[in-house]
Amino acid sequence: MSDLLERLRGRGWRMTAQRRVVAEVLDGEHVHLTADEVHSRAVAKLPEISRATVYNTLGELVSLGEVLEVSTDQRAKRYDPNAHQPHHHLVCARCGAIRDVHPVGNPLADLPDSERFGFTVSDVEVTYRGVCPNCAAA
Amino acid sequence: MSDLLERLRGRGWRMTAQRRVVAEVLDGEHVHLTADEVHSRAVAKLPEISRATVYNTLGELVSLGEVLEVSTDQRAKRYDPNAHQPHHHLVCARCGAIRDVHPVGNPLADLPDSERFGFTVSDVEVTYRGVCPNCAAA
DNA sequence: CACTTACTTTGGACAATGTCTAATTCGAGC
DNA sequence: GCTCGAATTAGACATTGTCCAAAGTAAGTG
Known part of the structure; x- marks a missing residue:
C-alpha cells in the first residue's frame, strides 16, 4: 500500500499521520471494513485519531477512486481498497x-x-x- | 393488491386497519418506497398509525415473501412489492x-x-x- | 352477542451509523 | 523557522431502525 501513499502524495494530498494510518489499515486482499472497524484499527495505531477524520479520509479516498464503497449488507457501508481491478x-x-x-x-x-x-x-x-x-x- | 390481502388472510394473518393500509400503499409497478415514505403515505390514510407498526408490518411482509427489501442506495432500505417476478x-x-x-x-x-x-x-x-x-x- | 385470549399496536426510549461545525493544530513551501 | 491554507478534533445533531411494556383489538367459542 506504499504505492498508494506515493500516488496520493503525487496528487497533492497533504500527508498526515492520520491519513497514513487509515491507508495502512486498508491494505490487503479481500478487505471490506466498515468505517467503524477502520476507526478501531486506526485507534490501535494512533490513539488520538477521531471518528470524523476517519470518515473524512474514507470519503476522500473514495472520491479519488482509490477505495470503493460497497454495501453488501444494509447496515454500514464497507470500504474496499481493491479499486483498480473491477470485481x-x-x-x-x-x-x-x-x-x-x-x-x-x-x-x-x-x-x-x-x-x-x-x-x-x-x-x-x-x-x-x-x-x-x-x-x-x- | 386485493389478492395480496386475500393471500395473507389465507395464511392466517390477522387483518387490521393498519396492515390493510400498509398493503394498499405498496401497490403498483416500479414501487420502491422507504419505510419512512410508506409511513407518510399510511398516515395520510390512517392518521394514528405508528412508525413501529409500519416497520413491523414491512418486516412481516418480507418474511412472508410478499415484498422484497432492496438497498439501491446505502441510506434507507426500500420495499418492492413485485416479489413474485424475479427482477x-x-x-x-x-x-x-x-x-x-x-x-x-x-x-x-x-x-x-x-x-x-x-x-x-x-x-x-x-x-x-x-x-x-x-x-x-x- | 358477549367473552376470552392471543396477537397487534403504540409511543417513546434507545442504538447504530453518519454528517456538520467552530475552534485548534499542523504540513510543507518560502 | 514562519505562515497560511488545509486537516483534525470533540461533540452536537440527523437519520434510520429496534425494542419494550402497556393498552387495544380481531376473531373463534359457546
Missing part, C-alpha cells in the same frame, strides 16, 4: 464474510435496450449470496 | 429513480466454480446504475 462480491448470508469475485462475461451487455427505459447505463454492481464453507460445516 | 434494478445516479429490469441470461451461471471459494451460492442481486432521461435532459 463483484460474494457474501455469506450467515456470517457476513465477503470475497471479491470475477464473473465471466459482462453483465452490462445483458441488459437489452428495451429494458433501459432511456437511461444511459454506465455501471453495474453484482452481489452473490450464499453460505460459506465454515457456516455450512457448523 | 433486478436500474437506478439513476442523480435523482435516485428506480426501475425494475429483466436482464437476459442467468448471472448465477456466470460465476465459475473457481470463483466460489467453496460457498454454496444461491442468489444474486444486480444493480445497474446510470442517468435517467429526465436528468440527462436537465
Whole structure:
C-alpha cells in the first residue's frame, strides 16, 4: 500500500499521520471494513485519531477512486481498497464474510435496450449470496 | 393488491386497519418506497398509525415473501412489492429513480466454480446504475 | 352477542451509523 | 523557522431502525 501513499502524495494530498494510518489499515486482499472497524484499527495505531477524520479520509479516498464503497449488507457501508481491478462480491448470508469475485462475461451487455427505459447505463454492481464453507460445516 | 390481502388472510394473518393500509400503499409497478415514505403515505390514510407498526408490518411482509427489501442506495432500505417476478434494478445516479429490469441470461451461471471459494451460492442481486432521461435532459 | 385470549399496536426510549461545525493544530513551501 | 491554507478534533445533531411494556383489538367459542 506504499504505492498508494506515493500516488496520493503525487496528487497533492497533504500527508498526515492520520491519513497514513487509515491507508495502512486498508491494505490487503479481500478487505471490506466498515468505517467503524477502520476507526478501531486506526485507534490501535494512533490513539488520538477521531471518528470524523476517519470518515473524512474514507470519503476522500473514495472520491479519488482509490477505495470503493460497497454495501453488501444494509447496515454500514464497507470500504474496499481493491479499486483498480473491477470485481463483484460474494457474501455469506450467515456470517457476513465477503470475497471479491470475477464473473465471466459482462453483465452490462445483458441488459437489452428495451429494458433501459432511456437511461444511459454506465455501471453495474453484482452481489452473490450464499453460505460459506465454515457456516455450512457448523 | 386485493389478492395480496386475500393471500395473507389465507395464511392466517390477522387483518387490521393498519396492515390493510400498509398493503394498499405498496401497490403498483416500479414501487420502491422507504419505510419512512410508506409511513407518510399510511398516515395520510390512517392518521394514528405508528412508525413501529409500519416497520413491523414491512418486516412481516418480507418474511412472508410478499415484498422484497432492496438497498439501491446505502441510506434507507426500500420495499418492492413485485416479489413474485424475479427482477433486478436500474437506478439513476442523480435523482435516485428506480426501475425494475429483466436482464437476459442467468448471472448465477456466470460465476465459475473457481470463483466460489467453496460457498454454496444461491442468489444474486444486480444493480445497474446510470442517468435517467429526465436528468440527462436537465 | 358477549367473552376470552392471543396477537397487534403504540409511543417513546434507545442504538447504530453518519454528517456538520467552530475552534485548534499542523504540513510543507518560502 | 514562519505562515497560511488545509486537516483534525470533540461533540452536537440527523437519520434510520429496534425494542419494550402497556393498552387495544380481531376473531373463534359457546
